[in-house]
Amino acid sequence: MELLTYCTILLVCSLLLKLLKGKFSPSLPLPPGPNGYPIIGNLLDMPTVMPWKTFQKWSNVYGDVMLLRLPGNPIVILGSTQATFDLLDKRSDIYSDRPTSVMQKMMFWDWAMSLMPYTQTWREHRREFHQYFYQRKVPTYHPVQLAQCRAGLQRLLASPTENVGQNIRQIFTAIILKVTYNLDITDLRDEYVVMAQKALEGVSLGTVPGKFWVEFFPILRHIPSWVPGNSAGKMADHYKPIVEFMRNKPFDEIKQGMMNGNVVPSIASSLIERVYKKSGEDYSTPIDDTLARNVAGIAYAGSSDTTTSAAQSCLIAMSLYPEVQRKAQEELDRVVGPNRLPDFDDHEDLVYLRAIVLEAMRWMVVLPLCIPHRVIRDDEYKGCLIPKGTIVMPNIWLAV
Ligand code: HEM
Structure with a gap:
């Protein structure tokens, strides 16, 4: 009997092992x-x-x-x-x-939720981010989007061939800066527009898979950046202060304003309020605001370049395919008419235009290798x- 039990256990164990091994x-x-x-x-x-x-x-x-x-x-x-x-x-x-990426850390990008490991910290960031960007919340930003688009169209009308790409960038960066930090952007060369562009240029150049050996041999990060050939170190030195500026400068301004009793409503101010409320402290007491800072920062960083790039692709498509542009214009004339500009209420009826936007994003995909x-x-x-x-x-x- 004992032998039978022993043999049965052995058989079951070996079958289980085989199954696991097979998997x-x-x-x-x-x-x-x-x-x-x-x-x-x-x-x-x-x-x-x-x-x-x-x-x-x-x-x-x-x-x-x-x-x-x-x-x-x-x-x-x-x-x-x-x-x-x-x-x-x-x-x-x-x-x-x-x-985890050594280059991201060297360039001070490791605070960004889109690059974070799948941990409790990421979940907290995602939960907080979601408060401001869930689908039904987004229409509350429509007035800002419309105002900035129309201001951008006025600029394009006044100067249709100069700085077109930068003009588009200003529209989208201005939208996210207004809703996130209540900042008004009025110039193409505004430091907030330029610095976000540079910071994102850094992350895209610094994260090309296989480009920097420091990713595979992290010890190389200790080589001083002045050593000839240390392109990773030089790149990190160049971009780190730019990324720090992007994440911290607008946030610090809002926070300083709140400390001085000047609360202007924005996502950042709401995030700061929530952090302070939770801690029970008042604004004059320094507390850990990392989560709020990161969430506001990723809204700014995650949206300015992606949306700009998608809109620029649409414009390129229109200039390369004039017959498509003509059809889009016909649809606009039919749906919107000649006396006003389109707005979000027209969205459903602008079927052809919506298809153009989707096709442009497929044609020139914004993040070809995702994250x-x-x-x-x-x-x-x-x-x-x-x-x-x-x-x-x-x-x-x-x-x-
Ligand atoms: C045309 C516009 C956009 C494109 C093409 C785009 C593309 C992407 C892609 C491909 C990812 C990675 C998804 C994954 O790894 O599974 C991502 C993540 C992310 N994007 Fe966007 N995005 C756009 C606009 C925005 C905007 C407007 C915001 C902020 C307001 C934003 C914030 C984020 C964040 C926070 C993540 C990380 C999500 C996570 O870790 O769960 N993006 N985006």
Whole structure:
């Protein structure tokens, strides 16, 4: 009897082991990808300019789940909408983490919620952010959006060929600065417009996958920036004060105003009020306002460049495809008429225009490689093992 029990336990255990092994066996193949070199893997193959184009070529060869071997964690590039949806959406419980980046830290971008790991701190930021940007809240910002768009149109009318791109940038940066910090932007060269543009230029240049070896060998960050060839150090020195300015300057101004008894309503002032209310202190007492500062900062940082870029793509599309522009004008004339400007009430009826906006965002996708995700445990997809810690990047440029 004892022997029978022993044998049964042994059988069950071995079956369980077999099942588990079958699920995430080291013998499961890794996704295919370009051959690399020993130790450094694909490090030397990594494209540094428009990497999404090279990834597209590779995906055509290796398929829509492709692995790049790099020192530290491998990178999986997703080359189809289906694979992106299957992993990042359907399995978001394990794919919502973010890789930590040495360059982001060196450039002072590690406070940004969009780059934070999937932790309690991120959840708190997200909850706070959501208070001000859930879908039904957004219409409260329509008056600001309309006012800034119309001011921008006046500027374009007065000067249709000069500074068009910067003019568009002013519209979108002015909108987010007004709702977040109640700041009024009246000039193309306003420091808040220019500094946000530069700070975001920094994050996009500094986070090209594979560009900076310091990501794979973090010890390199201790090399002084004056050492010839230390492009990572030089870049960090250049951008860090700009990013600090962007996150702190408008917030500090609002806070100072509140300390002086001057509370102008805005997202930042509401965030500050909430922090102080929670602490029970008054505005003259210094308290930890990191969460409020970060949430206001990410609204400013997350929106100014993305929305500008999407609107600029629409304008480029209109100049390249005049027949599409003509049809859009016909729709505007029919729906809105000649005596007023369109507003949000016309949105539903401007079917063709809405399609143009969506198509422009597909055509010149704003963040072609999204913001990298990281899987928090071993996973299996299409018969391949995606090991814990793998960085996962959907190639949106190819997938749409
Ligand atoms: C055309 C406009 C925009 C585009 C194309 C865009 C694109 C993106 C993308 C691709 C992500 C990463 C999603 C992911 O990794 O799963 C993201 C995240 C984020 N975006 Fe945007 N975005 C736009 C506008 C905005 C605006 C207006 C705001 C703020 C008001 C904003 C704030 C954020 C934040 C806070 C995150 C991080 C979300 C999180 O960590 O959960 N974005 N955006």
